[in-house]
Amino acid sequence: MIKERYDINDYLLCVGEVRPYKNIENIFRALELWSDGPQLAISGKITGEHKAKLENLAQFLENRKPNYLAGLCP
Numbered sequence: 249m250i251k252e253r254y255d256i257n258d259y260l261l262c263v264g265e266v267r268p269y270k271n272i273e274n275i276f277r278a279l280e281l282w283s284d285g286p287q288l289a290i291s292g293k294i295t296g297e298h299k300a301k302l303e304n305l306a307q308f309l310e311n312r313k314p315n316y317l318a319g320l321c322p
Contacts, residue, residue: 258286269278273305280309285322 251257259281266272272290279288294302 256287256289259289260286261290262288262290264292266290266292266297266298272302276302276305276309 249320251259260275262272275288279285290302
C-alpha cells in the first residue's frame with residue numbers, strides 16, 4: 249500500500265504509535281547520511297508536539313530525500 253500510494257520503491261517502514269522515547273528523529277538523521285538508502289515511511293499514530301517536531305524535521309531534510317508521515321493506514 250505504501251509503495252502504490254506514495255510512489256516509492258525502497259523504503260524503511262516504521263509501524264506503530266510514534267512516541268518520543270522511540271527516537272524516530274535519529275532514524276531521519278541516519279537515513280539522511282545514507283545517500284542511496286531507502287526513504288522512511290511511518291505508519292502509526294503521531295500526535296501533539298512530537299508530530300510537529302517530526303514534520304519540521306522531515307521538511308528540513310526533504311531537500312535530499314523525502315520522508316513520508318503516513319499516519320494511520322487502514
